[in-house]
Amino acid sequence: MITCPHCNNTVKETDTFCYQCGYDLLEDSIGEKAVYLKDSIPESVSLSTINIHKYFSGVKALEGASVVVTKNKLISLIGPNGSGKTTLFNVITGWLEKNNPRIQEKKIEKKEETSLPESTEEDNGKNTKSDYEIPLDIGFVKFEDLRVDGLTAHEVALTGMMRTFQTTRNWPKLTVLENLLVSLPKQAGENILNVFFRRKKIREEERKNTLKALEILELLEITHIRDQIGEELSGGQLKLLALGRLLITSPRLILLDEPMAGINPTLGNKIMDKILELKHESTIFLIEHNMDVVFNYSDEILVMARGKIIAQGNPEEIANNTEVIEAYLGADY
Numbered sequence: 433m434i435t436c437p438h439c440n441n442t443v444k445e446t447d448t449f450c451y452q453c454g455y456d457l458l459e460d461s462i463g464e465k466a467v468y469l470k471d472s473i474p475e476s477v478s479l480s481t482i483n484i485h486k487y488f489s490g491v492k493a494l495e496g497a498s499v500v501v502t503k504n505k506l507i508s509l510i511g512p513n514g515s516g517k518t519t520l521f522n523v524i525t526g527w528l529e530k531n532n533p534r535i536q537e538k539k540i541e542k543k544e545e546t547s548l549p550e551s552t553e554e555d556n557g558k559n560t561k562s563d564y565e566i567p568l569d570i571g572f573v574k575f576e577d578l579r580v581d582g583l584t585a586h587e588v589a590l591t592g593m594m595r596t597f598q599t600t601r602n603w604p605k606l607t608v609l610e611n612l613l614v615s616l617p618k619q620a621g622e623n624i625l626n627v628f629f630r631r632k633k634i635r636e637e638e639r640k641n642t643l644k645a646l647e648i649l650e651l652l653e654i655t656h657i658r659d660q661i662g663e664e665l666s667g668g669q670l671k672l673l674a675l676g677r678l679l680i681t682s683p684r685l686i687l688l689d690e691p692m693a694g695i696n697p698t699l700g701n702k703i704m705d706k707i708l709e710l711k712h713e714s715t716i717f718l719i720e721h722n723m724d725v726v727f728n729y730s731d732e733i734l735v736m737a738r739g740k741i742i743a744q745g746n747p748e749e750i751a752n753n754t755e756v757i758e759a760y761l762g763a764d765y
């Protein structure tokens with residue numbers, strides 16, 4: 433066993449990159465070829481997101497972000513506003529396509545040479561064969577051993593990874609119970625042939641789903657509002673409903689973007705206790721501003737600044753990292 437020179441994680445001599453921070457042990461840099469080529473992810477890893485870049489016309493929101501999330505843990509992602517946390521979730525879950533940094537560099541060079549307007553075509557490494565060799569340092573997102581970058585958000589959701597949003601969305605005219613039921617992936621009744629020929633199967637499935645939805649309402653202690661419609665709910669109830677809509681799909685990886693925002697601390701702690709219970713079945717990747725929550729509940733904390741991870745460790749290690757606290761988290765925390 434040796435230590436990773438970047439994050440001090442213990443790695444095997446035979447490893448080509450550090451599973452904790454993405455450091456390339458062969459090339460001595462983050463995100464070089466061994467990282468890209470490595471195809472066997474250890475059983476214990478839920479999500480590996482290595483060397484991700486995302487640019488919004490000049491704004492470098494992500495600049496080589498690498499995170500590795502271990503199964504059945506609660507990992508928190510913290511950092512100043514605008515540091516790229518939500519963008520990282522968007523790339524992981526297929527809502528945004530990552531950029532290929534090599535192509536971006538070439539574009540900038542070209543622009544400087546010719547003063548042509550910037551191309552609007554999307555670059556994510558998939559469409560590069562004709563003009564460039566497939567670059568080795570474009571990074572990847574893997575959920576367990578499945579490469580998910582390049583999938584649509586809908587496809588990613590079917591792999592067993594689910595997210596909530598910073599702002600809660602629901603169906604305003606449906607009841608709480610119905611909101612849970614429509615969150616389930618494709619159901620037998622949606623197929624017109626099934627409606628005619630397989631009524632019994634549909635009824636059984638509906639019964640099973642309703643029971644599951646009722647169990648979730650009970651777990652979240654919102655059974656009493658099951659017949660209220662979405663638009664009547666309070667902020668806290670919306671948060672719980674969003675969590676319920678996610679749980680009904682039994683995700684193996686749950687990404688939560690500021691689940692505590694806008695709700696009172698008592699309810700916040702209650703939600704966190706519920707989330708902790710999920711660790712037996714799922715892995716939790718959490719973006720959260722409330723530092724009490726982060727330091728009390730996390731197994732590991734990742735600190736993001738300017739589009740990359742600048743520190744990681746258990747809550748004690750991060751709390752003692754005065755350099756990081758002062759430079760990046762400052763008075764906010």
Ligand SMILES: Nc1ncnc2c1ncn2[C@@H]1O[C@H](COP(=O)(O)OP(=O)(O)O)[C@@H](O)[C@H]1O
Nearest residue numbers: 488491493511512513514515516517518519520
């Ligand atoms: N859709 C977008 N279009 C343009 N710029 C964006 C978009 N989303 C995020 N950004 C920019 O990317 C940077 C990172 O944003 P974000 O990921 O939302 O940060 P965080 O979640 O850490 O507060 C910010 O400078 C933000 O303004």
Ligand SMILES: [Mg+2]
Nearest residue numbers: 517518519598
């Ligand atoms: Mg955000």
